Amino acid sequence: MVVKGRGVLGLFLLVILLGFVKNGEALAHANTVLINCGTNANVTVDGANWVGDKAPNKNITLSTSRSIEASTSSVDGNPDYESLYRTVRIFSEPLNYTFHGAPGNYFLRLHFYPFTFQNYNANLSYFGVETCGFTLASSLNVPYAISQKNRNSSFVALVKEYYVPIQTNSTVITFRPDKESFGFVNAIEIVRVIDKLFVDSVKQVSGNGATVALDLQKRGIETMYRLNIGGTLIKPDQDSSFRRIWEEDSSYMINQDAGTELKNTSKITYASPNATTLAPLLVYETAKTMTNTSLVVQLRFFNMSWRFPVDPSFDYLIRLHFCELVYDKSSQRIFKIYINNKTAAENVDIFTKAGGKNKAYHEDYIDGMTSNSNNLWVQLGPEAASSDQGSDAALNGLEIFKLSRDGNLGYVPNLGDEESKGKSKMTLSLGIGFGIALVAVIAWLIICLRKKKRTKDVKPKKSCGRSGKRFTLVDLKAATNNFDESLVIGVGGFGKVYKGELNDGILAAIKRSNPQSQQGLVEFETEIELLSKLRHRHLVSMIGFCDEQNEMILIYEYMSNGTLRSHLFGGDLPSLSWKQRLEICIGAARGLYYLHTGSERGIIHRDVKTTNILLDGSFVAKMADFGLSKSGPSLEHTHVSTAVKGSFGYLDPEYFMKQQLTAKSDVYSFGVVLFEVVCARVVINPSLPMEQINLAEWAMICQKKGVLETIIDPSLRGNYSPKSLKSFAEIAEKCLADEGVARPTMGEVLCHLEHALQLQESWLHPNDANSSHALESLDEREHEQ
Incomplete structure (x- = not known):
């Protein structure tokens, strides 16, 4: 009888618990609006349903005097978002989305995937975004923004995230094209933030512990970076609170060898019960620590360093997430925090600050960038006064937020004197100039090529402006037996190097870029440009290159005795x-x-x-x-x-x-x-x-x-x-x-x-x-x- 009673009670509690879970899921769903722009079709991405902006929707209303719906058959760079980024709404007049929802704080995410549709070339697109009295973006050129922010990534879309206070039941998000230009948007997310993610009192870098009041709840904020240090990518469906994406940090780290990845999933809890939505526990389960404690002592100057391209002349909130995963007592890991080469904190002891092992907490700092500073640095290094044993550092997560100045978060790069003539005209002029130059170069190359004998010589004349021949991918697959792993003679930061035999019998070292490599187009172009100018007996000669089908391959003379x-x-x-x-x-x-x-x-x-x-x-x-x-x-x-x-x-x-x-x-x-x-x-x-x-x-x-x-x-x-x-x-x-x-x-x-x-x-x-x-x-x- 008692056992049966306990069983009924347990079942009753389980039903109640499931009710809470379902209510929580419903609440999260009710506070999240996901819009698929440029279509009336719905798509499912990351386990969530995105509703077409032409479909009936009580949460959002589309209004525009002039826009078109466009689509593309293929999307590069991120297959998870392929179905979402295939459609886009293009506008040449102001475009308004009116959001109907309760007042409060929200994450607003805008997704942009640039592709050319008919006469609309994304490279010629400039537009701004406004809402709630804030200017979120000014003269935004998406391809340029991608090249600046995602320079170390193969991801070819741009996601702009803002934290905005909405004070009315209806809020308009306005997309405004620049004069004689146009704009576009692929998707919109609006996520309600129930908890207080930001506080008004923040530590100032180099402020000797002083804090400054910023009134952040009424200040526009843009998320610049959000990193899962030492761990893998965290997708929106893994961050149940606010559908945030947490990137890997490696591409932003100055020297990857400086940090060792650490992982511990056992019994991690939040140091404060009010901090449960600041970051998912997945962030705190991984970290990076100094490569070697004794090595730190030897190198003295050595820090773990991350560098982030940012907009100058803005204040930035830097949020660091910590959790001690190894030590179960204080003074085992003591370090300094540097932001922009200034000391932000000394004698940092995660165990002591959090109140124990496996306790998650965060620290916020604010620092301003000058008008000529466009890189923000975060560094963790040994505390000189600590013992050798305690000279270590660790970091689990990192977020960087840009703060508005007078309600403006937009930034327009300095484009020189031509900017006053209008960016679209400037771009058109540059395009025409580039086209003329390109035609001239092509004509010059044709003349050079006609002067050459019709042979397959892999060392063309220097007058043609190249240090080597452009190979086809078919040529190089034949030379390496379709990039047979048994022919790999080296592996570096750029990718693998294969021994290959070209169709004229010449042996070559064929270096193929790894899509996940930190080195990419810049290094590829640097190598070609440099070796086209330099010839010396003690510099390796480049035979040629291949740049088709998104491949970046360099072909060098084969060095039979390998590396020193x-x-x-x-x-x-x-x-x-x-x-x-x-x-x-x-x-x-x-x-x-x-x-x-x-x-x-x-x-x-x-x-x-x-x-x-x-x-x-x-x-x-x-x-x-x-x-x-x-x-x-x-x-x-x-x-x-x-x-x-x-x-x-x-x-x-x-x-x-x-x-x-x-x-x-x-x-x-x-x-x-x-x-x-x-x-x-x-x-x-x-x-x-x-x-x-x-x-x-x-x-x-x-x-x-x-x-x-x-x-x-x-x-x-x-x-x-x-x-x-x-x-x-x-x-x-x-x-x-x-x-x-x-x-x-x-x-x-x-x-x-x-x-x-x-x-x-x-x-x-x-x-x-x-x-x-x-x-x-x-x-x-x-x-x-």
């Missing part, structure tokens, strides 16, 4: 002699010296490492992979201000800290290469004792103590000239000076390496008069310098 690194460690290849190593370093130095001095401003490689030094059949060294290369500074400047790119372990600390690139940054990286060559070990090995983890640091310690020979490659012992090693080590040490001005030029490095080779030659052939004479001549040259 493969001959130093990690394989079963024969060990290189000391003379061979010197000759290889000299060849690489000559290639870099040519890069630095072969043009007016010079070229900075920016990714010098042993895997980018390739060896041909005669072990001649050639520098490779110029996708990250940059032109050097002009005469009136000392450096190039640019985002930090390169490889962990080789990065110039001065460049990393100041984002100021010079040719001396390559010199620092080359210094790491020199020590890697002599020691034959990886540059970063966390499994070693703390002082030995970083090769550059460890080798410098041994060099200064005069005991470098104790850590060199054992296979060299007894087979090198002590004087040669001493000369080699001295120039490597100079390359690793903390400040760029104290480092030698590549020309000076080359001269010292040649001297080290002559010392080795004299040691190998002590009675060779030619060797002695060469050494004397080199000594005289160095003395003159």
Whole structure:
């Protein structure tokens, strides 16, 4: 009887619980309006129903004097949204959507997928968006916005999200085309925000803990970025509160090697019962931590860093999400937070702040961007005052919100003096000018091609403006047996490299871009442009390229002996002699010296490492992979201000800290290469004792103590000239000076390496008069310098 009674009670409670769940789902549905624009058809995306804007709808009314419905048969970049983005509403007069709903705070999301329909070219579209007294966008050009915000992503649509306070039962969302232009919209989301997501008192960056009142509830807010740090993409149906998308963070991280992914799904709860809608628990189940605690101590300057393109002259709210997933007591993880290279918080201890392990909480900060600042930086780094054990950092999620100024969230990039003539006219003029230039270039190319013999020579004349031939995808599939995995000879940030045989029997290295790669069109174009201008025995030559069917493929001369690194460690290849190593370093130095001095401003490689030094059949060294290369500074400047790119372990600390690139940054990286060559070990090995983890640091310690020979490659012992090693080590040490001005030029490095080779030659052939004479001549040259 008791058991039966408990069973009935349990069933009753279950029914009540299910009722609450269904009521909650109904409430969420009632507070969410999803509109599929340009059609009367409904589609289902991410488990939700999107209603056509021409279909009867009590929540939203469409009104316009002039608009058309358009569609496309295919959508690139995001198959999940394909059915939603196939239709679009195009307008050349103001377009109004009137939302009927209760007053309150809402997320308004506008979806734009640009495609050309009849005479409507999305590249020529400029329009604004207004609602609730706020200007949400001004002269918005969707393709340009996509190129700026999603530059590291293959996603080719734009989603603009705004947080707006609606104070009436009927609210108009107005899309207004610029004069002589048009606009378009693919989909609209309106999501009610019941909870208070923002507070009015926010910590100010570099404000010594001071807070500022912003009246955020009445201030227009635009979501710029929302990231799931260390985790995968979180889709709208996985964020039951507000259907938010949480991106992966890797494409925004300056150096992916800086962070290690962490995951823990056990018993995570919110530190505050009022914070349950700030972010889904999925965000707090993953994190990124410093790559290695002891490594942080060794590098000192090292931080986990993320960079975000933003609009200048606005204030930004930066929300950081934290949850301690590992430690069960305080003082185990202590770090600093930097925003825009300013200290936002010190002595951050997640465990203490949250009140325990697996407790989720967030911190908000505000900072303003100046008129010439268009990159927002977030960095987490070690707390100098903490113990080695506690010198670590972690982050689970990150959101960046732009705050309106005087009700305006719109930003129009500075397009120069032509802007006053109207952007559509300017674009048309540019288009005509570009068309004329393109016709001229085509005509020029035809003339060049007619002058050529009708052969399949893969090295056309330089006068045609290309360093190589344009291959078809069919050609390259035939050369690689349809990109057979057994032919892969290397894998890098750009993609896989295949060994292939071209139709004229020439062997080639065929580098195919990975669609998920962080490197993409910019690197592809940089490589082609650079190698079309440069020719040198110690630079890898490009045979050609392929850019059809969304492929980006580069074809290089085949280097049969692979990378320098493969001959130093990690394989079963024969060990290189000391003379061979010197000759290889000299060849690489000559290639870099040519890069630095072969043009007016010079070229900075920016990714010098042993895997980018390739060896041909005669072990001649050639520098490779110029996708990250940059032109050097002009005469009136000392450096190039640019985002930090390169490889962990080789990065110039001065460049990393100041984002100021010079040719001396390559010199620092080359210094790491020199020590890697002599020691034959990886540059970063966390499994070693703390002082030995970083090769550059460890080798410098041994060099200064005069005991470098104790850590060199054992296979060299007894087979090198002590004087040669001493000369080699001295120039490597100079390359690793903390400040760029104290480092030698590549020309000076080359001269010292040649001297080290002559010392080795004299040691190998002590009675060779030619060797002695060469050494004397080199000594005289160095003395003159």
